[in-house]
Amino acid sequence: MAKEKKYRKKKLGSYPFASVIFSVTLALFVMGLFGLLILTTQNLTRLIQENVEMQVFLHKNLSDNEIVKIKKILSSKDYVNKKAGEPQVEHVTKEEAAETFMKETGEDFVNFLGDNPLRDVIRIKISPDFHATENLSEIKKEIGFISGVYEVTYIENLVQSINENVQKISLVLLGFTAILLIVVVVLINNTIKLALFSQRFLIRSMQLVGATASFIRKPFLSRASLFGFISGMLACGLLYGILRLAENEVEGLMDLVPVQQLMILAGSMLMVGFLVGFISTFAAIKKYMKMSLDELY
Template sequence: MAKEKKYRKKKLGSYPFASVVFSITLALFVMGLFGLLIMTTKNLTRLIQENVEMQVFLHKNLSENEIVKITKILSSKDYVTKKAGMAQIEHITKEAAAKAFVKETGEDFVDFLGDNPLRDVIIIKVDPDFQAAANLSEIKKEIEFIRGVYEVTYIENLVQSINANVKKISFVLIGFSVILLIVVVILINNTIKLALFSQRFLIRSMQLVGATSSFIRKPFLSRASIFGLLSGFLAVGLLWALLHFVERQVEGIMDLLKPEQLLVLAGAILMVGLLVGFMSTFAAIKKYMKMSLDELY
């Protein structure tokens, strides 16, 4: 029994299962966490950008048909955000605006003034692709040329602040992504190299009895591929459990993550686990096969 156990430990292609899978799973889990952070930040930024609005104030005494015509013109513009094919436009009449003001302040200025000085306003949500300062300025001028439009306003400082912060966040996330990917690859590579260190003399023995390079590599590469995939599935499972835990603590957090993005992230984790495990094992085996006996010691 003891001899059989000893033989199993020295079987070609075998190396510590638990430590390798644990290390690779941990590295992939950290990579997945950062991937979730990137997706959440990107989607949250997009959500903020999609709520950037322009207020289009209309001339007084326009007919219903004229207002509908202006609304149709704006709906056809590329710079207006579309959701499910519907332009994100809202028409607020001066009567509705007055009621909202009275409800909010408790003061009926219409009775006091004897007239409603407010104007009908059409609120449009600007597509994020058109939110550069130069684009917004051109859009403002274009809308003001539409017959029946009195004035166009938007919070310029807010838009500039959003654009500046988006650029900063993008650069930071890209930088961290590159660094983290390099760290994950190095960690997995070193883990496999250390695991294969105990097999170096067995590899040399197989070479001495005439085993071909492909015959020696095959069991190591097969096991590395299995370990990489298993670690990937474990990392994805941990991320799934973490997401459901966070969802119970922070309601609506899952709304910031799209199913297709989660599938891409899961696929990327599995692919990194498989490829890095395979390539690191291939490189390590090649290295040990080329070493002299003195170098192996």
């Protein structure tokens, strides 16, 4: 009698866990892989946007103090991108520009012309928040009014192309994210329901002996939550392994996805596995508890 009681207690709320964990892990892994793709794409896009430059050409014969003053004015502007709190403003003298040009072309045009026709230039990187065509036009006009500025240029076609591609990529990724999330939830939900299908008669037997609804649900919900958590951990491990392998092939890939974002992604995978497993189990148990005996068969 004791052995039989122990056996029944062991079976309470149990169902084939290997197939459930495998299916849920696979679904969460695909979700995580796509999430990693989204993060990498967004961060790469942000990196490209942060390197969009405006070149501010200065009048000739400006004093060092006048150039420093222009740099300070530009550094104080909100539209100048900041990295680690430092405005991305770089002053390139005409001598440095000539030296760079001669290294790239191999021609000493200064000696040939007898003079350096280039101008001092201040390069500023524009914050991605100000990449709209209207904003860039206003920025260009505003900088042009600064005393000592000769001309302001930037590659308009490149910026416009970047903006258009970012919008297209964002819409495509948003659509795929919604579809994939639905597929993952449905897959996990169906996996849990199929696993619990074999337990429907056990649920009815427990009802017949007077077990309360909460008593019946408890072991199933506990096991489903545990399976969801384990599946999430396995999916996170697989995702990290794939990321490390990809890093060996693509140098600097890990730099595109900060640790904080990876932690948020891992937490999301664990949360989805836990919640979907819990809610699906709760709904399935409730359904089987309300079924008649004919419907159970």
